[in-house]
Amino acid sequence: MLPVKLTSPSSARSILSQLGVHPSKKLGQNFLIDRNIAEIIIAAADLTGRDRALEIGPGLGVLTERLAASAESVTAIEIDAKLCAYLQERFREQPSVNLICGDILRLDPGGRFDLAQMKVVSNLPYSSGSRILMEFAMMMNRPACVVVTVQQEVADRMVAAEGSGDYGLLTIWLQTAYDVRAVKSVSPTCFWPVPVVQSCVVKMVRRPDALSGPEKKVFSRITKRCFSHRRKQVYRMLAAGSGLDNATVVELLGNMGLSPKARPSDISVEQWITLAQEIAGVAELAVRRT
Numbered sequence: 001m002l003p004v005k006l007t008s009p010s011s012a013r014s015i016l017s018q019l020g021v022h023p024s025k026k027l028g029q030n031f032l033i034d035r036n037i038a039e040i041i042i043a044a045a046d047l048t049g050r051d052r053a054l055e056i057g058p059g060l061g062v063l064t065e066r067l068a069a070s071a072e073s074v075t076a077i078e079i080d081a082k083l084c085a086y087l088q089e090r091f092r093e094q095p096s097v098n099l100i101c102g103d104i105l106r107l108d109p110g111g112r113f114d115l116a117q118m119k120v121v122s123n124l125p126y127s128s129g130s131r132i133l134m135e136f137a138m139m140m141n142r143p144a145c146v147v148v149t150v151q152q153e154v155a156d157r158m159v160a161a162e163g164s165g166d167y168g169l170l171t172i173w174l175q176t177a178y179d180v181r182a183v184k185s186v187s188p189t190c191f192w193p194v195p196v197v198q199s200c201v202v203k204m205v206r207r208p209d210a211l212s213g214p215e216k217k218v219f220s221r222i223t224k225r226c227f228s229h230r231r232k233q234v235y236r237m238l239a240a241g242s243g244l245d246n247a248t249v250v251e252l253l254g255n256m257g258l259s260p261k262a263r264p265s266d267i268s269v270e271q272w273i274t275l276a277q278e279i280a281g282v283a284e285l286a287v288r289r290t
C-alpha cells in the first residue's frame with residue numbers, strides 16, 4: 001500500500017509519480033493539497049451519517065476519505081484508469097466507498113442512481129465542470145445538494161444577477177433548479193499542479209420543482225436559443241424558438257412587465273421560468289384545439 005498524506009504537496013507528487021500519472025489538462029487534473037480547503041468543502045455539505053455522497057473525479061481521494069468518514073456511503077466516479085486502480089486498492093477495506101471507473105458524462109447518473117437522495121461533493125474537472133452542472137440541474141431527480149470547486153470565472157457565472165455580464169445560460173439553468181451561493185475563494189497554490197486561475201467553492205441547495213417535464217423542454221429550448229444571440233431583442237428569438245407569432249410573444253412579455261426590446265440578460269430567472277410555463281401552456285392549448 002502506498003503512503004497516504006495527500007495534503008502534503010510532495011506526497012501527492014510522489015504518489016502520482018509512482019502511479020505514472022502525468023497530470024492531464026484535458027482531464028482537469030489539479031489535485032487539492034490544502035487540508036483547510038478540504039475541510040471547508042466537507043463542512044459546506046453538512047453531511048450526516050445518513051447521507052449518501054456522490055463524488056465526481058476523486059483523483060487521489062483527498063475528499064473521498066473525508067466523505068467516507070462523514071457520510072453513510074460514497075459513490076466516486078473517476079475517469080483515469082490509473083487513479084481508479086489506486087483508489088480501488090486504497091479503499092478496498094471500506095465497503096461504504098463504491099468506486100466506479102468511468103466518465104460521468106457517459107454514465108447516465110440520473111438513470112443509474114437515486115440522485116435526488118444524494119449530495120454531490122466534488123472538485124470538478126475544469127474542462128467539463130459547467131457541462132456536468134448543467135446536466136445535473138436539468139434532471140428531474142437532481143441531487144439535493146451540490147458542493148463543488150470550480151474556476152472563479154465559472155463561479156461568477158453561477159451566482160450572477162440579471163443584467164450583469166456574467167449572467168447567462170449557466171446562471172439561469174442552475175438558479176432555476178438551485179439556490180446558489182459562493183462559499184470560499186481558493187488560491188491556485190492549494191492545488192498541484194498549480195492552475196493559472198483562482199478557484200471557488202460553491203454550494204447549491206435544491207429548489208422545489210418550478211417546471212414540469214414539458215415545461216423544462218420549452219425552458220431549455222428558448223434559453224439556449226436566446227442566449228446564443230444575447231445582443232438580440234428577445235421577442236424575435238422567442239417567436240422563432242417557440243413557434244408562436246411575434247404578436248403573441250410581445251403580449252406575453254408585456255403581461256410580465258417586459259419590453260419587447262428586452263435582451264436575454266435583462267430577464268430574471270423567475271421571469272424565464274414564467275415564460276417557459278406560459279409558452280408551454282399556449283402550445284398545449286393549441287394542440288388541444290386541433
Ligand code: SAM
Nearest residue numbers: 027030031032057058059078079103104123125
Ligand atoms: N478530487 C480530487 C482532488 O480534489 O484532488 C481531484 C480533482 S481534479 C480537479 C478532477 C478529477 O476529475 C481528476 O481526478 C480527473 O481525472 C477526474 N475527471 C476528469 N474528467 C472526468 C469525467 N468526465 N468523469 C469522471 N472523472 C473525471
